[in-house]
Amino acid sequence: MQIPILEPQSIEKLIPQRSPMILVDxxxxxxxxxxxxxxxxxxxxxxxxxxxxxxxxxxxxLAQSIALHKGYSYYLAHQPAPMGYIGAIKHIEIYRPLQVGEVLKTHISILQEFMGVTLVKLSSFINNENICIGEMKTVLA
Incomplete structure (x- = not known):
């Protein structure tokens, strides 16, 4: 799989979530x-x-965006996507409601990883408008 990945069947191979609960495309x-x-x-x-x-x-x-990042790293290592959970939400600020038809782009940045726990800084945009920021910890099962 080459970046960008836009096919639903490819995304589904990289994350543990299954339809209809897939929230990254x-x-x-x-x-x-x-x-x-x-x-x-x-x-x-x-x-x-x-x-x-x-x-x-x-x-x-946001959590599935982290899972997609982790899943692609596992794909590159020829391993199946791991199961994980939200461990903690440090803070999330949502600046406005989102509407049907909008295209969300989420930037994630790994701040720290240790023993299956990942701390991530997140920012989401619609066009160039920042609509959400936050930090989240995820934990591998």
Whole structure:
């Protein structure tokens, strides 16, 4: 698989989540300590209520962005994508609601990794508008 990865079947190979709970649909950039992921919000996207994407869906998208980064690193090492969990949310600031039809790009930056625990800084954008920032810890199962 070459970057960018835009095919749903390829994304599904890189993360432990399964349809209909997949909240990432692209991996735009990748290196060992960062990535840019994406999600196009459609009427059938989980956590869509009316024309709005719920904040809980955005938080799950952030976690799945971390999983996609980790899954691609495992793919490069010829290993299956690991199962993981949100260990802690240090803080999340969401600046405005998200709407159906918007394309979300999330930048992740690995701040620290130790014994299966990863601390990640996250920023999400629609076009060039920053709509969310935060830090999250994930834990491998």
């Amino acid at each position: 692209s991996l735009w950039e990748y290196n060992e300590t960062s990535a840019i992921t994406g999600l196009t919000i459609t009427p059938t996207t989980p956590f869509v209520q009316g024309d709005s994407f719920a904040e809980s869906g955005l938080i799950e998208h």
